[in-house]
Amino acid sequence: MTASRYDVLGIGNAIVDVIARAEDDFLVAQGMQKGAMQLIDEARARAIYDAMGPATESSGGSAANTIAGVASFGARAAFVGKVKDDELGKAFAHDIRSINVKFDTRPATEGPSTARCYIMVTPDGERTMNTYLGAAQDLRPADLDEVQIAAAEVVYLEGYLWDPPQAKEAFIKAAAIAHKNGRRVALTLSDSFCVDRYRGEFLDLIRKGTVDILFANEHELRSLYETADFETGAKALRADAKLAVVTRSEKGCVVIDKNDMTAVPAAPISQIADVTGAGDLFAAGFLVGLARGKDHRTAARLGGLAAAEVIQHVGARPAVSLKALAAENGLAV
Amino acid sequence: MTASRYDVLGIGNAIVDVIARAEDDFLVAQGMQKGAMQLIDEARARAIYDAMGPATESSGGSAANTIAGVASFGARAAFVGKVKDDELGKAFAHDIRSINVKFDTRPATEGPSTARCYIMVTPDGERTMNTYLGAAQDLRPADLDEVQIAAAEVVYLEGYLWDPPQAKEAFIKAAAIAHKNGRRVALTLSDSFCVDRYRGEFLDLIRKGTVDILFANEHELRSLYETADFETGAKALRADAKLAVVTRSEKGCVVIDKNDMTAVPAAPISQIADVTGAGDLFAAGFLVGLARGKDHRTAARLGGLAAAEVIQHVGARPAVSLKALAAENGLAV
Numbered sequence: 202m203t204a205s206r207y208d209v210l211g212i213g214n215a216i217v218d219v220i221a222r223a224e225d226d227f228l229v230a231q232g233m234q235k236g237a238m239q240l241i242d243e244a245r246a247r248a249i250y251d252a253m254g255p256a257t258e259s260s261g262g263s264a265a266n267t268i269a270g271v272a273s274f275g276a277r278a279a280f281v282g283k284v285k286d287d288e289l290g291k292a293f294a295h296d297i298r299s300i301n302v303k304f305d306t307r308p309a310t311e312g313p314s315t316a317r318c319y320i321m322v323t324p325d326g327e328r329t330m331n332t333y334l335g336a337a338q339d340l341r342p343a344d345l346d347e348v349q350i351a352a353a354e355v356v357y358l359e360g361y362l363w364d365p366p367q368a369k370e371a372f373i374k375a376a377a378i379a380h381k382n383g384r385r386v387a388l389t390l391s392d393s394f395c396v397d398r399y400r401g402e403f404l405d406l407i408r409k410g411t412v413d414i415l416f417a418n419e420h421e422l423r424s425l426y427e428t429a430d431f432e433t434g435a436k437a438l439r440a441d442a443k444l445a446v447v448t449r450s451e452k453g454c455v456v457i458d459k460n461d462m463t464a465v466p467a468a469p470i471s472q473i474a475d476v477t478g479a480g481d482l483f484a485a486g487f488l489v490g491l492a493r494g495k496d497h498r499t500a501a502r503l504g505g506l507a508a509a510e511v512i513q514h515v516g517a518r519p520a521v522s523l524k525a526l527a528a529e530n531g532l533a534v
Numbered sequence: 535m536t537a538s539r540y541d542v543l544g545i546g547n548a549i550v551d552v553i554a555r556a557e558d559d560f561l562v563a564q565g566m567q568k569g570a571m572q573l574i575d576e577a578r579a580r581a582i583y584d585a586m587g588p589a590t591e592s593s594g595g596s597a598a599n600t601i602a603g604v605a606s607f608g609a610r611a612a613f614v615g616k617v618k619d620d621e622l623g624k625a626f627a628h629d630i631r632s633i634n635v636k637f638d639t640r641p642a643t644e645g646p647s648t649a650r651c652y653i654m655v656t657p658d659g660e661r662t663m664n665t666y667l668g669a670a671q672d673l674r675p676a677d678l679d680e681v682q683i684a685a686a687e688v689v690y691l692e693g694y695l696w697d698p699p700q701a702k703e704a705f706i707k708a709a710a711i712a713h714k715n716g717r718r719v720a721l722t723l724s725d726s727f728c729v730d731r732y733r734g735e736f737l738d739l740i741r742k743g744t745v746d747i748l749f750a751n752e753h754e755l756r757s758l759y760e761t762a763d764f765e766t767g768a769k770a771l772r773a774d775a776k777l778a779v780v781t782r783s784e785k786g787c788v789v790i791d792k793n794d795m796t797a798v799p800a801a802p803i804s805q806i807a808d809v810t811g812a813g814d815l816f817a818a819g820f821l822v823g824l825a826r827g828k829d830h831r832t833a834a835r836l837g838g839l840a841a842a843e844v845i846q847h848v849g850a851r852p853a854v855s856l857k858a859l860a861a862e863n864g865l866a867v
Contacts, residue, residue, distance in 0.1 A: 222853070255602070255629035255851065259590040269588070288621040288647075296588040314621075518588065520555070 203352070205384075207303070208276040208492035209485075210353035212345075212375055213264025214337040214361055214368075215282030215306070216316040217289040218477070218517060221256040223321035228329055233321065238330040238392045240364060241319075246333040249319045258289065259516050260296035261318055262337075263391055264359040266478045266517045270485025270507050272300045273523040274534050276492060279303040279349060281371075285336040290315040296518075306344050309336045322515065326473035334365055341367040342374045350375050351382040354492050355414070357484065360391035363399040376411050387414035389484055390421040397424055407441045414491070415445040416484045422447050435462065446501065448483050453505060456497040465501035468509035468530075478517030482507035486523070493534050503532055536685070538717075540636070541609040541825035542818075543686035545678075545708055546597025547670040547694055547701075548615030548639070549649040550622045551810070551850060554589040556654035561662055566654065571663040571725045573697060574652075579666040582652050591622065592849055593629035594651055595670075596724055597692040599811045599850045603818025603840050605633045606856040607867050609825060612636040612682060614704075618669035623648040629851075639677050642669045655848065659806035667698055674700040675707045683708050684715040687825050688747070690817065693724035696732040709744050720747035722817055723754040730757055740774045747824070748778040749817045755780050768795065779834065781816050786838060789830040798834035801842035801863075811850030815840040819856070826867050836865055 271278040284290030286308040316337040321329045356379040362368040376386045422434040445457045453466040486507035490500025604611040617623030619641040649670040689712040695701040709719045755767040778790045786799040819840035823833025
């Protein structure tokens with residue numbers, strides 16, 4: 202095993218967020234399920250955009266947000282994902298490169314436009330997402346650079362990669378390269394509806410050891426094991442997974458490994474502005490902690506700190522240096 | 535004079551803001567003058583974008599921000615400005631139409647892309663702007679709908695219109711249509727450097743009565759009369775202008791007419807996040823007040839309220855309903 206060039210390399214859907222404030226009534230009128238992510242086609246994307254209020258555009262994508270968090274902690278990061286060479290694709294590439302993330306995936310020159318996620322933020326700070334995958338549909342195994350994958354301590358993958366047709370093949374290929382090179386593979390379950398769509402495959406990945414580190418929130422855990430009871434889900438996960446973290450919003454998280462189940466409290470916050478990116482940033486802090494040799498509890502505290510930062514402002518990426526924030530909280534990485 | 539269809543119609547450069555946080559060192563390294571607006575060409579736009587940090591895109595433009603504020607007060611508003619039919623141009627059109635502003639200017643189908651303003655927000659909340667005018671260069675008299683202009687109580691124009699070659703002709707034509715129909719014409723001086731570029735022409739507009747209502751901040755007033763002394767500038771303005779408002783940041787504003795000079799304090803704020811849009815939103819509140827028959831002091835308080843709202847968050851347009859905010863402050867419009 203050679204020395205690593207990256208602490209974390211993320212593979213995910215490269216998406217630009219189109220964020221607007223909305224009242225709950227709007228979600229009802231539009232038939233949106235509050236708090237969920239729904240896949241939409243181009244016609245529906247147009248209809249939603251026509252109906253929604255003034256918006257801001259900023260780079261998003263679950264794994265890409267995590268990687269932005271990793272970079273904000275000062276760790277070495279890379280991202281693989283597909284945009285088109287249009288204005289939003291250029292904005293996505295600019296944003297991720299400008300924070301020192303290595304991003305070399307060749308943009309699509311034809312076909313659908315860069316992916317967009319229309320996000321409605323309700324007055325309670327909850328976000329409801331509608332994703333038009335566009336160019337992200339085209340991510341495929343040939344987009345992976347084997348040497349780059351092999352050089353990352355952890356390869357981080359989002360469950361949403363099961364949606365585009367060939368991205369899951371890229372996922373499997375990346376995991377195989379990582380393991381062949383003695384690296385670890387992490388997965389986020391992304392969304393309880395995503396788990397509903399691919400439950401059997403996700404359980405297979407966990408049970409067969411394709412995934413070394415699993416991130417899930419409570420809803421995703423319940424969906425994975427089709428249980429309403431948290432304890433039942435946690436026990437089942439302990440039997441299946443090498444290492445897993447279940448995030449529980451204001452209740453903090455539980456780190457689960459073969460020896461222990463460790464509850465870690467959430468970081469205090471003064472107000473919730475927009476929960477978009479909470480899980481993504483938790484994963485960033487936890488992975489940076491692992492990559493820097495911290496114990497699970499400390500890694501979970503770093504995750505909690507990053508999640509707390511991102512939910513206190515609109516947008517899914519850090520607004521301050523997480524490295525500085527960690528140091529201020531006695532958690533220098 | 536027929537009944538009006540709009541309280542305020544704004545004409546300005548249609549611009550998308552590309553906003554990033556930056557340290558003061560970055561401004562120095564880039565040779566940017568803090569707090570100012572600089573016009574840039576396409577090559578410089580590319581260089582700045584390459585150098586700057588991750589950004590969010592949102593609709594901007596000085597007069598367009600004012601018109602967004604007018605609409606947020608629940609008043610009837612229209613906007614005239616030139617975008618291209620590209621992704622950012624569509625975002626600009628979406629954002630302004632989604633808040634019930636009438637926006638019918640035909641987008642350019644060829645030529646440069648939609649205008650962008652690269653805005654660096656420093657830790658003190660000050661903004662430094664670099665504007666690539668792009669498609670906004672192409673605004674011309676033929677873009678004006680005479681019937682629409684005639685139907686607005688107030689036609690509001692930005693001094694920045696003096697930069698694109700034919701926009702000032704559109705400005706003069708719009709003012710003539712307005713006066714022929716018994717309407718009023720308002721102008722903002724936009725920026726002290728803009729005043730430097732066009733001092734003589736701006737003084738002419740004021741002295742000849744092309745402009746009925748003038749908005750300026752202290753810097754612009756000093757630049758207009760080439761004086762370091764506020765009182766000297768204010769006296770000169772009183773001699774020249776029918777009605778003027780000089781904004782003075784935390785010191786509030788002074789309303790100047792032939793009979794009176796009325797100082798009105800600023801609205802209280804808890805923190806400054808980003809001063810972008812402060813002057814634009816002040817003008818929105820003041821014009822809504824005038825259109826609704828309020829006295830100058832009340833109109834100035836509405837302006838102060840709108841300015842205070844916009845500087846407490848990132849972005850140049852209101853994040854809440856100004857109509858509701860005004861009502862909560864005993865200033866229902």
